[in-house]
Amino acid sequence: MGNFIEDIIENDLNSGRVKSIVTRFPPEPNGYLHIGHAKSICLNYYGTAVKYNGKFFLRFDDTNPAKEEDEYVKSIIEDVKFLGAQPIEIRFASDYFEFMFECAVKLINKGLAYVDDTPAEEIKKMRGDFNTSGINSKNRDKSIKENLMLFSDMREGKYKDGQMVLRAKIDMSSPNINFRDPVLYRIMHISHHRQKDKWCIYPMYDFAHTIEDFLEGITHSICTLEFENHRPLYDWVAINCELTPAPNQYEFARLNLTRTVMSKRHLKNLVDNKVVDGWDDPRMPTIQGLKRRGYTASSIKTFCEKIGVSKANSTVDIALLESCIRQELNDEADRAMAVLEPLRVEIVNRDKDFNEQLDFEYNPKLEGKIRKISFSNEIYIEKDDFCIDPPTGYKRLTVDGAVRLKGAYIIKYVSHEVDKNGQVCLVRAEIVSNSKSGSDTSGVKAKGVIHFVDAKNCVDIEFRLYNYLMDESGEKLNEQSLTVAKGKGERVLECDDIKTYQFLRNGYFIKDSKSKGLVFNKVVGLKDSFNG
RNA sequence: AGGGGUGUCGCCAAGCGGUAAGGCACUGGAUUUUGAUUCCAGCAUUCCAAGGUUCAAAUCCUUGCACCCCUGCCA
Numbered sequence: 066m067g068n069f070i071e072d073i074i075e076n077d078l079n080s081g082r083v084k085s086i087v088t089r090f091p092p093e094p095n096g097y098l099h100i101g102h103a104k105s106i107c108l109n110y111y112g113t114a115v116k117y118n119g120k121f122f123l124r125f126d127d128t129n130p131a132k133e134e135d136e137y138v139k140s141i142i143e144d145v146k147f148l149g150a151q152p153i154e155i156r157f158a159s160d161y162f163e164f165m166f167e168c169a170v171k172l173i174n175k176g177l178a179y180v181d182d183t184p185a186e187e188i189k190k191m192r193g194d195f196n197t198s199g200i201n202s203k204n205r206d207k208s209i210k211e212n213l214m215l216f217s218d219m220r221e222g223k224y225k226d227g228q229m230v231l232r233a234k235i236d237m238s239s240p241n242i243n244f245r246d247p248v249l250y251r252i253m254h255i256s257h258h259r260q261k262d263k264w265c266i267y268p269m270y271d272f273a274h275t276i277e278d279f280l281e282g283i284t285h286s287i288c289t290l291e292f293e294n295h296r297p298l299y300d301w302v303a304i305n306c307e308l309t310p311a312p313n314q315y316e317f318a319r320l321n322l323t324r325t326v327m328s329k330r331h332l333k334n335l336v337d338n339k340v341v342d343g344w345d346d347p348r349m350p351t352i353q354g355l356k357r358r359g360y361t362a363s364s365i366k367t368f369c370e371k372i373g374v375s376k377a378n379s380t381v382d383i384a385l386l387e388s389c390i391r392q393e394l395n396d397e398a399d400r401a402m403a404v405l406e407p408l409r410v411e412i413v414n415r416d417k418d419f420n421e422q423l424d425f426e427y428n429p430k431l432e433g434k435i436r437k438i439s440f441s442n443e444i445y446i447e448k449d450d451f452c453i454d455p456p457t458g459y460k461r462l463t464v465d466g467a468v469r470l471k472g473a474y475i476i477k478y479v480s481h482e483v484d485k486n487g488q489v490c491l492v493r494a495e496i497v498s499n500s501k502s503g504s505d506t507s508g509v510k511a512k513g514v515i516h517f518v519d520a521k522n523c524v525d526i527e528f529r530l531y532n533y534l535m536d537e538s539g540e541k542l543n544e545q546s547l548t549v550a551k552g553k554g555e556r557v558l559e560c561d562d563i564k565t566y567q568f569l570r571n572g573y574f575i576k577d578s579k580s581k582g583l584v585f586n587k588v589v590g591l592k593d594s595f596n597g
Numbered sequence: 598a599g600g601g602g603u604g605u606c607g608c609c610a611a612g613c614g615g616u617a618a619g620g621c622a623c624u625g626g627a628u629u630u631u632g633a634u635u636c637c638a639g640c641a642u643u644c645c646a647a648g649g650u651u652c653a654a655a656u657c658c659u660u661g662c663a664c665c666c667c668u669g670c671c672a
Contacts, residue, residue, distance in 0.1 A: 067611080068610090068611090072613095091672095092672095093671085093672050095671095095672080126672065128671095128672080129671065129672070131671090132671075132672085185669085185670055188670075189668075189669080189670095192668060193598095193668070194599090194668050195598080195599050195600075195667080195668065196598055196599060197598075197599090197668095198598070199668090226670090227670065229670095230670055232670095238598085239600085240598070240599050240600040240601085241599095241600060241601075241667080242599095242600085242667060242668045243667075243668095245668080248669085248670050250670085251670040252670080253670085267670095269669090269670075269671085269672090270671070270672050271672095273672095274672085290602070290603090290665080290666065291665095291666055291667080291672095292666095292672090293601060293602060293666070293667085294600080294601055294602090294666065294667045295667090296601090297601095316602085318603085318665095323608080371609080371610090371619095371620055371621075372609060372610085372620095373609065373610050373611085373620090374610095375603090375609090375610070376602070376603060377602095377603055377604070377609095377610090377665095378602095378603070378604095378664075378665050378666090379608080379609060379610090380608075380609090381608070381609055381621090382607085382608045382609075382621065382622070384608080384621060384622060385608075385609070385620075385621045385622085386621095387621095388620085388621060388622090389621095391633095395633080395634060396634095400631080429634075458632090460632065461632095469630055470630090471630060471631070472630075473630095475630095502630065503630090505630090511630085513630090513631095513632075514629095514630045514631065514632095515631090516631075567631085567633085569631050569633085570631050570632080570633075571631095572633095591631075591632090591633045591634090592632090592633065592634090593632065593633080594632055594633090595632040
């Protein structure tokens with residue numbers, strides 16, 4: 066299955082328009098990357114540069130010093146690396162400023178750009194609207210000589226912020242508003258994160274981006290749909306600045322996901338208002354959030370392949386993202402036992418000092434390979450795995466019932482105790498003789514299998530159970546996006562590695578990279594067809 | 598005086614005049630010491646709508662309709 070970008074590339078390769086492919090990922094370093102950016106990175110890197118044996122640049126589009134910071138540069142580089150994309154080079158648009166300035170001078174010399182001292186508000190008014198043609202600026206027909214001088218003065222810092230701009234001279238009556246003499250340069254006396262105070266005029270996106278692409282030999286400049294209206298201007302700059310061979314722009318639909326938000330503004334609010342723990346909160350759709358949540362780079366890449374690339378606005382069901390990591394972890398993750406809501410069970414037909422080490426197959430890939438799990442006369446099971454008044458189809462422990470303990474014995478109900486709130490606080494059970502896992506000759510058939518943890522040989526664990534950031538409408542915050550459970554787990558979990566496990570019947574969990582104690586983040590649940 | 602895009606299953610998405618791929622979700626059923634996994638089966642007589650061209654239309658034409666983007670000295 067191909068996508069329209071591949072069609073274009075293959076046509077270009079076959080027709081000889083281009084000999085090899087060069088793409089780029091051009092973020093502005095003004096925030097953290099999220100899964101929508103991952104879609105773009107995967108498209109530009111894996112989907113084109115790698116697939117067609119071309120080149121890929123990571124380029125910071127740092128043409129607006131008011132918004133950009135080195136902190137973001139660092140995190141973006143890290144995230145791109147995490148996703149496995151290997152740019153042949155990391156570039157900065159700001160390194161091209163001198164060339165851009167020369168391009169601007171060239172436009173002035175051609176009579177295609179002019180310096181305008183009309184106030185911003187006035188320019189806006191004179192631009193007209195969808196139903197009204199714009200009005201030419203009084204500065205539109207100034208001489209080339211005068212424009213050259215004024216533009217030079219702009220660069221020299223002779224004017225204040227907003228006092229003048231350089232504008233392209235195109236068509237104030239164009240139905241495409243981007244053609245109504247767009248601003249090419251504005252004055253900003255702000256220190257740039259890399260250029261510091263070298264410049265006080267900064268190029269605008271439409272002008273700069275074409276030049277950046279040209280300078281890197283980008284053959285296919287792939288961006289999102291909202292830039293479609295800018296493409297004529299992109300081409301205008303290439304032609305009039307004589308950038309040959311000219312790069313070409315193509316647009317695809319940005320990613321939307323159900324049950325979360327992707328807009329920088331919204332995500333920043335969540336961070337600023339401490340609704341989440343930070344940009345790397347495991348609920349965030351940021352790359353760092355997904356990583357901390359337990360999403361692997363390959364699962365994100367798989368997701369990006371599965372969603373496809375098209376021009377249709379769409380919202381992908383987050384279940385698809387989940388299925389990608391679930392499938393990978395199902396194949397890879399070590400299994401272990403942990404109890405989120407512990408209920409104590411006493412084995413009445415064993416001594417106080419009874420202890421046994423039982424075999425446990427801990428990884429689906431390593432068939433037959435086992436490690437030992439501890440079992441004694443006192444264990445924890447999940448609260449939900451014992452029920453006095455079970456719904457139909459319930460396959461766990463019930464009054465007078467029996468259930469298999471995974472990897473251990475079948476236990477049979479003996480009695481239970483209830484606390485002052487009416488909650489079951491203790492169950493007594495007995496081991497069914499000859500029911501040991503792997504050598505069961507008891508003849509007793511248990512309805513189901515449940516997991517457990519040896520109460521005398523376990524560790525305390527905090528489980529962080531994440532839910533979607535947004536409610537079903539996608540408009541309101543999900544108030545229950547995080548619940549915390551204090552439970553128990555096997556001793557093997559007490560280690561420093563950041564490792565993902567499948568806790569049997571509970572889902573996939575990864576040790577939280579930021580917490581000191583034993584804290585596990587729920588990556589994603591198992592499928593559950595039981596609706597009891 | 599408006600312009601630029603997009604409409605194929607619940608959600609993505611192939612399809613490019615020869616009779617609707619695939620994934621996710623969902624529903625059965627089999628196997629299972631994870632209500633998981635795996636396996637097998639089902640899931641668009643129809644492609645936004647209505648006309649037209651054709652032996653043949655999701656694909657071509659016409660006319661509508663719906664949704665998205667555009668009036669920053671943001672990117």
